[in-house]
Amino acid sequence: MGSADKQSFEALALPHLDTVYRVARRLAHHEHDAEDLVQETFLKAYAAFDRFQVREFGIKPWLLKILTNTFLNRRQRAERGPRSTDPQTLDETQADEAYAGPPDLDYEHLDQEVKQALDQLAPEFRTVLLLWATLEFSYREIADALDVPIGTVMSRLHRARQQLARALHDFAREQRLPGVKTQT
Amino acid sequence: MNPSEMRKHLAEYADGELDPAQRAEIEAHLAQDPASRADVARWQALRQCAHRALVSEPVPRGLEDRVRANLQASRRVRSRRLYRLGLPGLAVAAAVVLALFVWPGSEAAATNVQVSGFASVYRRCAVERRHDTLNVRGDGGCKTLAELQAEAPLAAGLPDIPSHGYRLDGACWCGPPECKECGARVLHAYFRRSDDPNDVVSAFAVDCAITLCTCGGTPCPGCQRGTAEFRDGTDGDVSLVCWKRQKISYVLAGRMPREELTKLAQGEVTPASPQFARTVP
Numbered sequence: 016m017g018s019a020d021k022q023s024f025e026a027l028a029l030p031h032l033d034t035v036y037r038v039a040r041r042l043a044h045h046e047h048d049a050e051d052l053v054q055e056t057f058l059k060a061y062a063a064f065d066r067f068q069v070r071e072f073g074i075k076p077w078l079l080k081i082l083t084n085t086f087l088n089r090r091q092r093a094e095r096g097p098r099s100t101d102p103q104t105l106d107e108t109q110a111d112e113a114y115a116g117p118p119d120l121d122y123e124h125l126d127q128e129v130k131q132a133l134d135q136l137a138p139e140f141r142t143v144l145l146l147w148a149t150l151e152f153s154y155r156e157i158a159d160a161l162d163v164p165i166g167t168v169m170s171r172l173h174r175a176r177q178q179l180a181r182a183l184h185d186f187a188r189e190q191r192l193p194g195v196k197t198q199t
Numbered sequence: 200m201n202p203s204e205m206r207k208h209l210a211e212y213a214d215g216e217l218d219p220a221q222r223a224e225i226e227a228h229l230a231q232d233p234a235s236r237a238d239v240a241r242w243q244a245l246r247q248c249a250h251r252a253l254v255s256e257p258v259p260r261g262l263e264d265r266v267r268a269n270l271q272a273s274r275r276v277r278s279r280r281l282y283r284l285g286l287p288g289l290a291v292a293a294a295v296v297l298a299l300f301v302w303p304g305s306e307a308a309a310t311n312v313q314v315s316g317f318a319s320v321y322r323r324c325a326v327e328r329r330h331d332t333l334n335v336r337g338d339g340g341c342k343t344l345a346e347l348q349a350e351a352p353l354a355a356g357l358p359d360i361p362s363h364g365y366r367l368d369g370a371c372w373c374g375p376p377e378c379k380e381c382g383a384r385v386l387h388a389y390f391r392r393s394d395d396p397n398d399v400v401s402a403f404a405v406d407c408a409i410t411l412c413t414c415g416g417t418p419c420p421g422c423q424r425g426t427a428e429f430r431d432g433t434d435g436d437v438s439l440v441c442w443k444r445q446k447i448s449y450v451l452a453g454r455m456p457r458e459e460l461t462k463l464a465q466g467e468v469t470p471a472s473p474q475f476a477r478t479v480p
């Protein structure tokens with residue numbers, strides 16, 4: 016790799032540092048682990064940069080792909096063995112649970128509740144939802160970044176959104192907010 | 200689509216992800232169902248809300264500098280590997296890069312740093328996780344202090360801990376919260392002496408003036424012990440010693456009596472090699 020390439024890696028990748036960190040921060044529960052994930056992501060990306068084709072795949076989805084893979088692999092390693100909850104099973108369970116529509120709430124002021132609900136999601140759902148929350152990826156692009164079929168992205172998004180909707184319904188019930196229609 | 204299928208697709212419609220046929224079907228339904236229209240608006244609001252929750256997270260100070268420093272270090276490691284393969288020209292290039300690699304000095308007044316901050320990095324990175332983002336552990340842990348100094352100029356003034364029977368076991372850019380706040384670079388290198396996980400000493404080099412504080416006071420009323428040059432403190436069973444050389448502060452941490460740790464700190468300080476002299480202002 017020439018030194019021009021090294022410069023261009025930093026020029027291309029570092030502007031996305033904040034996004035990568037913020038996604039990492041919601042994946043890892045501690046600031047320290049989030050920064051670690053970010054460091055590992057950039058080192059891996061840098062090491063593989065000569066094999067990277069910017070035109071085929073924007074650098075941001077590529078960085079987020081490395082980030083989520085690093086995160087999921089680390090978790091797997093930490094749990095020593097197969098994932099405690101097999102994603103396949105996760106995708107299939109509760110499939111027939113009652114549909115929850117989004118409650119009638121003031122979404123301008125729900126950031127904290129949504130953040131908490133996000134943190135409760137299983138990692139496989141959280142990764143999908145976080146990429147969705149960046150507002151920068153289509154379902155197709157999320158599927159590419161996570162190396163899963165688009166159908167899996169759709170079913171995980173559906174499940175994740177249902178979980179968010181339920182958490183917000185619970186929140187509204189606890190707060191006894193008026194005018195909330197619980198849709199089940 | 201039956202009505203219940205229709206409802207399940209409202210969120211995807213809100214994301215603009217349905218194919219034209221499905222979209223037309225949903226839109227026909229929306230035209231006559233205000234409740235579904237409200238749901239679509241709420242799904243969109245929820246996504247915006249998730250977006251705000253994501254971007255409201257503050258990014259720690261100095262993160263970009265630390266990422267750059269790590270990339271720089273990995274570049275040097277590669278260059279030196281190539282040198283071993285017989286490409287001296289690249290090594291010369293690497294030396295030039297090193298000579299130009301000047302750490303921006305911090306002019307800030309001495310920062311009070313709680314001993315617990317260093318002690319927790321010691322416990323977390325050196326004892327429990329063997330955190331090694333600089334990848335200096337090497338095969339069989341035979342890397343030397345000199346190699347670390349080549350990789351991280353901040354290490355140039357560390358005492359010669361290996362001469363006391365320790366070997367370099369890892370290094371990372373982790374430091375206490377106060378240093379993160381002030382934006383100072385903290386190099387953390389740790390040295391192991393035996394298989395006992397606690398038989399490990401951490402050395403920190405900080406490019407900022409710091410004082411160790413055990414009282415938690417801001418400003419610290421002066422709670423340190425020890426000689427004027429080497430101040431020490433404890434956090435539980437971890438001893439700490441702090442001293443300064445030029446504009447760099449050093450801290451040692453380890454599970455041993457303070458006197459013993461101070462001796463390690465006072466041990467012969469390795470002279471900064473001329474090649475890196477400029478990197479320590």
Ligand SMILES: [Zn+2]
Nearest residue numbers: 324330371373
């Ligand atoms: Zn560390």
Ligand SMILES: [Zn+2]
Nearest residue numbers: 310381383407
């Ligand atoms: Zn400072």
Ligand SMILES: [Zn+2]
Nearest residue numbers: 412414419422
């Ligand atoms: Zn104090």
